Amino acid sequence: MNLASALPVTLEVPAATLLARRIAAYGLGGSDAQNAAGSLSGEPLDQGEWSVLLGTARHERIVGLLACAVADAALATTDDQAAEVHEAHVAALCGDLVRERELIRLVGLLRGSGLDHRVLKGAAVAHLDYPDPALRSFADVDLLVRAEEWDDAIQVLREAGWERQFAEPRPGFERRFVKGMVLTRPHDGGTELDLHRTLALGPFGLTVRLEDLWADCEVLRLGAVEVRALAAEERFLHACFHAVLGDRPPRLVPLRDIAQMSLRGNLDLDRVIRHARSWRAEAVLLRAVELAWETLGLDPAAEAATRVKSLSPPSKEIKALGAYLSPRRSYVGLCLAAVRVIRRPSDKARYVAALAFPKRDFVSPRYRGYASRWRVAARTLRVGRRPRAHRPSPTTPDER
């Protein structure tokens, strides 16, 4: 069948994307009509459309939800298509288990050195917020460590063979200012570790009250090991940060996470809003809920939606959010925006000095030298002042 004839297609959104959005919302409503056989598509897609849909589901990390919809016959498929999505799902689950094993080892490593941790994003959300972790796959391991233990954590990981992707611009910079660091073990497995100090790059990452992330936790059991995740409200806000301040455009999976947590009914919305206010991130919360509700077509009368949509974020926050949502978004732009939220003048000076005059080993992997780096920065700033149709974002450690 033709996808376009089965869906309310608009010129802006491809049909496969629309169907992927409905799959990303699959099972949320809980109504029989929504989950009924054929509710997503009563006829199998033709092979070309199916391939696009499966590719989209992989990219958006919703293969588990697609497999569930196929198993429930909400999405009609041929036998071959059903086998293909089952195979893709099993492959994704194999990857999830390998990453969970790595996570267990990493937590053991940190614990063994007396360092605290919180498991973030996929691994935590899959177990704590979804009815079945097989519905929520993830691509890397995300761990939060305390800012004051950042240097120790990096040291412990390096001794265990993990290599940081980039050097620190100046000593002490990371434990004060960065979102996090990607570490890999190039000679020993392909798992990527995203070690976090806070929840986002740029100004919104610096206004998060880090002590709130450590005040409470939820425990999840992976095999025989208990690991700690953020508490529900902090986990929800992190999903909001991820959806709004992360990839542009956002993947469907963080939007599903937002909806999943909102609609489970165990979220303390007062606490969520209180945190958002004290983190100066009401604009992020509001935009994330708007985006999830619009994209997934959720019930606008749901309590989470009505409560959050009644917020009126300060104009400063809306302006700061603009730096993330702009098509001209750049690492340099976010770094400059971050200066405004650093309160102490001495910290401002440290931050600017470290980025303006970093150590040579921070510069050399990416630029031919200081002069080359300055030229790129100047070009980025110049380009940032005038509108352009398309400009690729620079790859940076914090942009990950």
Add this chain to the structure above:
Amino acid sequence: MSDGPDESSDCVVSEAPSGCRWVRAAGTLSRNARDTLVLLPEGGEDQTPLVVSGSAALLWELLADPIMLSELAAELAAIYEVEASGIEVGLAPVLEGLHTAGAIERSP
């Protein structure tokens, strides 16, 4: 918590004492995809996930608590409405494979 097959690992399932009970090894990670079971037993870096098809998901559910081969066979036979003896013959090598991989262990 098990570090893999215990000292009875040389005791294959089919030769285990009739009263022997089997249970999931505590460190085994698992996921279900319909009736397919994906397992990653605790072990070294080289240990790769096991993919078990058939009625593996149900089998794994039953292995949450210590259970004898004959009890497993009886449970599955009741669900699938077949003879338990036939199931027991087919089940022994599956348990043996899971035990060898370190995914299940003998209950103390």
